[in-house]
Amino acid sequence: MNTLGMNILDMDILDMDITNTSLLQRIKDLEKENRILHKQLQRSHSDRVQVENKYARDGYLLQQIIRDLEGSKSVLEQRGVALELASHDIQTIQSKLIESEKMSALGVLVAEVAHEINNPVGFIYGNIEYLERYINKIIELVHLYKDQYNPPLLIIQDKIESIELDFLLRDIPKVLQSMWIGAERILEIVKSLRNFSRLDESEYRAVDLHEGLDSTLMILHSKLEGDPTRPQIEVIKNYGMLPAVECYSGKLNQVFMNILGNAIDALVEQYDLIPDRPSRITIETKPQGENVHITISDSGGGIPEAVQSRLFDPFFTTKPVGKGTGLGLSISYQIIAENHNGKLSCHSTIGHGTTFTIVIPISQADALS
Numbered sequence: 001m002n003t004l005g006m007n008i009l010d011m012d013i014l015d016m017d018i019t020n021t022s023l024l025q026r027i028k029d030l031e032k033e034n035r036i037l038h039k040q041l042q043r044s045h046s047d048r049v050q051v052e053n054k055y056a057r058d059g060y061l062l063q064q065i066i067r068d069l070e071g072s073k074s075v076l077e078q079r080g081v082a083l084e085l086a087s088h089d090i091q092t093i094q095s096k097l098i099e100s101e102k103m104s105a106l107g108v109l110v111a112e113v114a115h116e117i118n119n120p121v122g123f124i125y126g127n128i129e130y131l132e133r134y135i136n137k138i139i140e141l142v143h144l145y146k147d148q149y150n151p152p153l154l155i156i157q158d159k160i161e162s163i164e165l166d167f168l169l170r171d172i173p174k175v176l177q178s179m180w181i182g183a184e185r186i187l188e189i190v191k192s193l194r195n196f197s198r199l200d201e202s203e204y205r206a207v208d209l210h211e212g213l214d215s216t217l218m219i220l221h222s223k224l225e226g227d228p229t230r231p232q233i234e235v236i237k238n239y240g241m242l243p244a245v246e247c248y249s250g251k252l253n254q255v256f257m258n259i260l261g262n263a264i265d266a267l268v269e270q271y272d273l274i275p276d277r278p279s280r281i282t283i284e285t286k287p288q289g290e291n292v293h294i295t296i297s298d299s300g301g302g303i304p305e306a307v308q309s310r311l312f313d314p315f316f317t318t319k320p321v322g323k324g325t326g327l328g329l330s331i332s333y334q335i336i337a338e339n340h341n342g343k344l345s346c347h348s349t350i351g352h353g354t355t356f357t358i359v360i361p362i363s364q365a366d367a368l369s
């Protein structure tokens with residue numbers, strides 16, 4: 001049967017067949033596409049899971065690395081702190097060594113000088129008494145002659161006038177008196193030097209702290225005296241009734257020396273800036289319970305707060321190079337706190353002055369128990 005002979009119905013059926021076949025084909029194609037897409041979807045899902053797993057692994061590793069880094073950071077920080085402490089210890093030891101070397105050299109020198117002066121001054125002091133006695137006898141004799149041979153021979157009269165005998169007789173006691181004063185002063189200085197240079201003591205001794213303070217003031221005498229450029233520094237002593245205090249007296253004298261030396265420096269500096277303020281150092285001592293308190297105040301310019309927080313640091317100084325080493329107060333702190341179980345503190349107000357307070361136990365055995 002050829003197509004020309006087909007009727008409309010046949011045509012329709014043929015069309016439908018064709019349409020069905022193409023639809024079926026289309027469905028098959030779609031199903032195939034769907035399968036392919038499904039497979040692709042499955043693959044991309046597994047890829048995604050793999051990527052997610054990888055991210056999770058990487059994240060975990062990253063966290064671990066961060067934790068490790070934090071751990072090493074804190075170890076480094078701890079090492080930094082340990083290093084800082086070690087460097088502080090080294091500085092302290094270094095400062096102790098420098099100071100003890102400086103002080104033992106100074107102590108030896110002072111002790112030697114004091115010893116050298118002690119003998120000749122002993123001769124002078126010991127002989128003034130005889131000299132005074134002999135001269136008084138000669139003066140008595142001269143008066144006797146004057147009474148018994150009156151008027152004297154002309155030649156004697158001439159001599160009396162040329163040597164100004166009346167003046168000599170009046171002046172001799174004054175000369176002797178100033179020799180006494182001078183010799184006594186030298187003896188006091190020698191005693192102070194010996195007292196001050198007592199650095200090699202290895203045991204506590206009960207001493208009169210006022211002696212130590214006075215010896216130190218004696219050694220600083222020339223600095224306290226005025227000169228053409230500045231007035232004398234007034235020292236007011238308000239000494240209380242102190243018992244003998246168990247201490248290393250040479251070391252304590254060193255503390256007094258450092259604090260008084262700083263006070264003098266502050267007063268000299270202030271005089272250059274404000275000449276009409278009084279230059280005064282006040283020293284007060286008093287017993288309080290088991291302790292003694294020693295305060296040394298100056299009417300200097302005071303210490304700024306930023307400086308106050310560093311006062312006791314080794315090598316901290318505001319003085320020009322060559323003038324201060326910055327060790328005075330750090331050594332003093334160690335001597336009071338470590339060697340004497342005491343306290344050293346500072347109170348200062350700008351424009352009003354500075355007070356250093358030393359508190360130490362009267363008995364070291366009590367302090368330790």
Ligand SMILES: Nc1ncnc2c1ncn2[C@@H]1O[C@H](COP(=O)(O)OP(=O)(O)OP(=O)(O)O)[C@@H](O)[C@H]1O
Nearest residue numbers: 262263266317318319324325326327328329330354
């Ligand atoms: N009475 C004071 N008035 C004002 N400033 C002071 C006083 N005492 C201490 N200071 C300050 O404290 C700093 C440290 O004092 P410290 O005695 O330790 O060292 P220094 O005096 O500078 O040097 P040195 O080692 O020669 O004593 C001083 O440089 C100064 O600035």
Ligand SMILES: [Mg+2]
Nearest residue numbers: 258262328329
């Ligand atoms: Mg000083």
